[in-house]
Amino acid sequence: xxxxxxxxxxxxxxxxxxxxxxxxxxxxxxxxxxxxxxxxxxxxxxxxxxxxxxxxxxxxxxxxxxxxxxxxxxxxxxxxxxxxxxxxxxxxxxxxxxxxxxxxxxxxxxxxxxxxxxxxxxxxxxxxxxxxxxxxxxxxxxxxxxxxxxxxxxxxxxxxxxxxxxxxxxxxxxxxxxxxxxxxxxxxxxxxxxxxxxxxxxxxxxxxxxxxx
Numbered sequence: 001x002x003x004x005x006x007x008x009x010x011x012x013x014x015x016x017x018x019x020x021x022x023x024x025x026x027x028x029x030x031x032x033x034x035x036x037x038x039x040x041x042x043x044x045x046x047x048x049x050x051x052x053x054x055x056x057x058x059x060x061x062x063x064x065x066x067x068x069x070x071x072x073x074x075x076x077x078x079x080x081x082x083x084x085x086x087x088x089x090x091x092x093x094x095x096x097x098x099x100x101x102x103x104x105x106x107x108x109x110x111x112x113x114x115x116x117x118x119x120x121x122x123x124x125x126x127x128x129x130x131x132x133x134x135x136x137x138x139x140x141x142x143x144x145x146x147x148x149x150x151x152x153x154x155x156x157x158x159x160x161x162x163x164x165x166x167x168x169x170x171x172x173x174x175x176x177x178x179x180x181x182x183x184x185x186x187x188x189x190x191x192x193x194x195x196x197x198x199x200x201x202x203x204x205x206x207x208x209x210x211x212x213x
Contacts, residue, residue, distance in 0.1 A: 007183025010190055011172060016132035016164045019186075021194035024137055025210040032137075033144040035204055037094045040085060040149070042206045045099065046134070047082035050163075051075045053127065061120060066173070070166055077159060088149060102205030105130070107196045111189065117178040118185075124174060125185050127167035129193045133207060135160035 013019040032039050054075040058068045089096070108129065112122040135157055142153040168186075175182035201209035 007181075007187035010186045011168070011183055013132075013168065014165070016135035016161055019128060019132040019164065019168070019190070020136060020197075021190040022198050024133070024140065025198055027210050028208065029137075029140055029144055031204050031211040032141060036092075036145065036149070038099075038204055039141075039206060040089050040092070040094055041097065042099055042102070044082055044085040044089065044096075045101075046206050047078050047085060049105065050130070051078035051082065054078065057120075057123060057127075064174075067170055070170065074163055074166060077163070081156065081159070084152065088152060091148070099205075100203065102203050102208045103201065104196045104205065104207035104209075108189070108193060111192045117174070118180065121171055121175055121178070121180050121182065121185055122189070124167050124171035125182070125189050128164050128171060128186075129189055130207070131160050131164035131167060133193065133197055135164060137206070 010019055017023070051074075054071040058071050058075075061067055088094075108126045112126065113119050138153040138157045138160060142150045142157075144150075145153065171186070172182050174180075175185075195209075197207065197209055199209045200212050202212045204211055
């Protein structure tokens with residue numbers, strides 16, 4: 001398949017896993033099941049970061065009414081998810097503590113172009129990949145975890161699936177209006193994201209790679 005065709009196929013993704021270039025390694029799920037407190041703690045941080053990212057985009061591009069309306073709703077959902085994770089942590093006796101951030105988000109941001117309008121496209125594409133990877137992990141985590149976390153993750157999957165598609169649609173719309181090649185950028189980030197989510201990683205986080213033995 002040519003690069004242009006591969007990128008177009010990714011843009012047409014209807015399910016989160018269709019956007020991802022590689023699945024999460026089984027070893028990550030084993031580590032997650034064995035480290036439920038750290039999983040929930042970093043998940044709570046991720047929900048706050050997701051809301052913060054949506055708000056940052058709204059402030060950065062206030063002239064885009066479509067983006068503002070969509071991300072306003074998304075930010076509210078992400079904060080609600082944070083509250084739900086926080087409640088689970090309280091029920092399970094998991095205390096809040098500071099955690100060193102993983103490499104995933106930083107690695108994606110390092111690949112974002114610095115100049116507009118390319119920067120906005122890359123940020124929206126990154127959002128789509130983060131939500132898609134989250135959804136893949138929620139789906140595959142649920143059968144491995146105890147209740148009530150398992151049921152909660154099953155419910156989150158549907159919401160994250162909507163978020164992935166929202167970011168992808170915003171990216172496509174912006175690319176068309178600004179004359180950019182969305183397929184090429186999605187293909188580029190598919191490679192970057194898959195490495196970050198699958199290669200050996202010595203720090204366990206919700207979006208970390210394969211744990212180092």
